[in-house]
Amino acid sequence: MLQRQLLPLRIVFFRKIKTVQLLKRCLDSVVPFFLAGVLFIPAVTVCAQTQPPIYQWRLAMSWPDGTPMLHNAAARFARNVEIMSGGRFKIIVDSPGRHKAPLSVLDMVRSGAYEMGHSASYYYKGKDPATTFFTTTPFGMNPTEMNAWYYYGGGLELLNKVYARHNVVAFPAGNTHIQMGGWFRKEIKSIQDLKGLKIRMPGHAGEVVGKAGMNPVSIPPGELYTALERGTIDAVEWVGPANDIKMGFHKIAPYYYTGWHEPGAEVHLFVNKPKFDALPDDLKAIVAIAAKEVSFDMLSESFYRNAIAWEKMKRQSNIKIRTLPDDVLDLFKQANDELLDRAAAKSQLAQEVVASQRAFLEKAKDWSKITDEDYLQLR
């Protein structure tokens, strides 16, 4: 039930409230009055004043136009900022079709070439090893746990400790929900089946499966279907039903493995720090809250679209859902822990982020076990 007890109020992110200077300057000559809870200032007043500036900023996103969920999130953020600011803050969203540098969004925001970016933090691990853990970690936090860590467990502060060194203010701004483990032509029954198995799996997860004996390969998206159909590769990790359904993998590789590698990838909004710092407080708050709204909204959209696409996909073919066997998962966990330790050792800040996430995950796991996990099993 919804209950009542005493607890001191949490201090919120924004504390300073600026009164409207513009209004104050005009108040000398007129007598305001209240009606139905609204303060009215007589209609026509003559005053000398500074007009608020109109901001026209550009945002570079890492995703092509029309990318499901991700482009929606960037566009939604820009629209909400414009509407909430009464048109004082306009953001033009550019895709890689225009800026040509999907994996250099951080650089463009850092330099000020773009005021803003929408990208994935783990794209920049080559530049700074501490950036990689803010997106997602194999066997790590799910979205609910990740958000608790970001907003109440010190995650947001660590994120900005890392990005301040890149001249950037960063906000979580979208989540894919838990991703699926990929399409396999044959079933994986034990560690023996991993040996030499060619899988398209990029990034950190690719390194994990590589350490465990698989052969992670890189193949352009346009050639994946044919490669999988012909057996040039044995498996493909993609995203989840909403994205996978158009690729058609379910028609040629019947085993769909559940995910362990990206339990909810969070994407981020990057803002050039000097430009953000120079914004008035109302627009700073509008940017921060619009980013948070879009983080929440993209998670909801991802869940919804995947649930709908999954139902459709199941009707199209005989898909066999599989969870990797325990010995394989144990091997992956071990490889992942070693890789995390190695990444953490690369910098003081990386160490700090990994330690903070691991400490919170221990507590979060216990609570998720008796709530989310237990509830989904019993209902």
Added chain:
Amino acid sequence: MLQRQLLPLRIVFFRKIKTVQLLKRCLDSVVPFFLAGVLFIPAVTVCAQTQPPIYQWRLAMSWPDGTPMLHNAAARFARNVEIMSGGRFKIIVDSPGRHKAPLSVLDMVRSGAYEMGHSASYYYKGKDPATTFFTTTPFGMNPTEMNAWYYYGGGLELLNKVYARHNVVAFPAGNTHIQMGGWFRKEIKSIQDLKGLKIRMPGHAGEVVGKAGMNPVSIPPGELYTALERGTIDAVEWVGPANDIKMGFHKIAPYYYTGWHEPGAEVHLFVNKPKFDALPDDLKAIVAIAAKEVSFDMLSESFYRNAIAWEKMKRQSNIKIRTLPDDVLDLFKQANDELLDRAAAKSQLAQEVVASQRAFLEKAKDWSKITDEDYLQLR
């Protein structure tokens, strides 16, 4: 991985964008210029104009001052609206200590006595049977599923179809996360153990356990500890560790049952409809997005505080976590389905809400099973 494909953009909640009238009227006499992406208007201009009104509204919340999470959510919402509006929109939050009517918040907002309210929709089921399902349903959607339904599955539209009849615009505005099933003095091993068992469990869940043979009783919060200690009652359903820890139940009733009855209670912001409709578009958007932010934030805060309190509580005593046995759960499910059917039959709209939730839950369950549930088990 984060991927790329084509999909038409989703239409967002707010489409109309009003340009700043105030600014436009002053533009005739001056020459604006751009510098570093910011449009500047020369500092001092003389213009005849209407000043934007200052809104001073009052919000009645159902929870006493200092209620964990819930009061924070209402206060956070008010602060964020004030900051994002640059001080043009101030909201004073009143608790029942002042307005004396915690369960009549809807009436006060409907009549305009308060412009806004923060309350639980299911408190008003006596007034309108369709309101009850928007908070939570036993064996129903968890918060992630509920949010997907609200924002992408037609839930928000249904919510406002129901509340429009009460002269109110409603927004989801906070979630408790999955609640625990309560503290029991003795273990429940089968249906036989339910008979006559006295439990403090209010509302719909109380009716469910009542149908199943238990004896739901109503006892004032201040007397609960003593009643449980002396065995006047056998069990107490409260909220979750963050709220329960101060009540001390874990020291006298060692069995802590997992939850089935409130898998994430959503609370709502109510706004008097004519007053909301009369707001300018920027403030409408600020209210809607601040409510959504607080819905997300309270879920994160609830998860975090419960995870921390659970760890602390476990250290304080030897708590035995139990899930109700299958035969008991089956009996509760059956009783719940019958009660839902009966509630749905009370009005056309109630029927529509129940049908919409059940249809989405079927799809959501399948997707949650291979993502959230599977992931929490395998990691």
